[in-house]
Amino acid sequence: MHVYKLILMGFGSVHQAFVRLLLEKGEILARRYHLAFRVVGAADSRGGVYQPAGLDLKALLGHKGAGQSVTRFPGGDPVPDSLTLARTADYDLLLEASPVNLTDGEPALSCVRAALARGKVAVLANKAPLVLDFGGLHALARERDAGLAFSATVCGGLPVINVGQRDLIAADIHRIEGVFNSTSNYILTRMAAGESYERALAEAQRRGLAETDPSLDVDGWDTANKLVIIANAILGLSVRLDDVEVRGIRELTAAQIARVRAEGRMVRLIARAERSDTGWRLEVRPRQVPLTSFLGGVDLWEMGIVFYTDIFEDLYLKIDERGPTATAAAVLRDVVHLAQLV
């Protein structure tokens, strides 16, 4: 059995849940896939830690849970930052789950580039590097025979990217639409039931589902990021955030949402990519949908997508994701798929 060495960029909700999965699922990973994983490094906002023999994961979770930075973890050597770890450590796979930075993607973008340039595998939960440089990262991965996977970036555990890239063989997709952001969906659903915007947002933050910067959720940028990744990865387009028309939910009032609900419809924040005679139109905005429709029924913490195709007709997928574990499981899914190719 081969032991794969991992480094974790960011050690917040997603990577802590990922480490718990490694602890819980180690036996299944060994038995079913003949794989074992050793976390040799981790980094958070204050620095990193490196231990070639493998970090004690239970102790690291306890240390972080006590409010300490990983860089002060006594079971390894301190490293100044995540990029130093990405450039210098001995590892097979780099996992990136630090906050989304749409300004320049840093430090995640440089970390992912460093891993790919060294011919390693990069597994992303962080959308920003892909949104800013989808083509460049893929070109670098091809040039260096490196691996790149990002199924966790679009709707966490929901296998949107896998289905779209692998399973819709020979399909002509002419429209994709979905509810991609569970924080704004939860807020809209709770507001339709009379709760305040502030209370609903606080609950999403408590569960570890909201983005570090909540404006990404409520102003539509997280949804738009996912639409850009889908458009590039599944529709074969070469688009950026500027190509998406984006409107969020912040301007909606509880009274407006409740009125729409009383008329048998729901307000959902909907992403849509639609092909017309003049090309593709990419849009994120609140829309009224019938309560009885698929997207009207994507409730609370759920996220869902519809692929409108020729030969598969209309394909509907949804997930009820109430914490970061399903996203961590998507990271694990990518890690297992790519480790088998290393």
Ligand SMILES: NC(=O)c1ccc[n+]([C@@H]2O[C@H](COP(=O)([O-])OP(=O)(O)OC[C@H]3O[C@@H](n4cnc5c(N)ncnc54)[C@H](OP(=O)(O)O)[C@@H]3O)[C@@H](O)[C@H]2O)c1
């Ligand atoms: N949560 C979800 O369900 C979910 C779902 C899909 C995708 N994602 C994506 O996954 C990523 C992580 O999400 P999360 O919920 O785990 O966020 P989080 O709980 O806020 O954790 C972020 C982690 O990144 C660290 N960090 C901040 N700045 C850093 C830097 N300059 N260098 C290295 N590490 C840095 C933070 O350090 P400190 O611990 O010191 O603050 C923290 O450990 C985000 O990009 C998010 O969009 C999350």
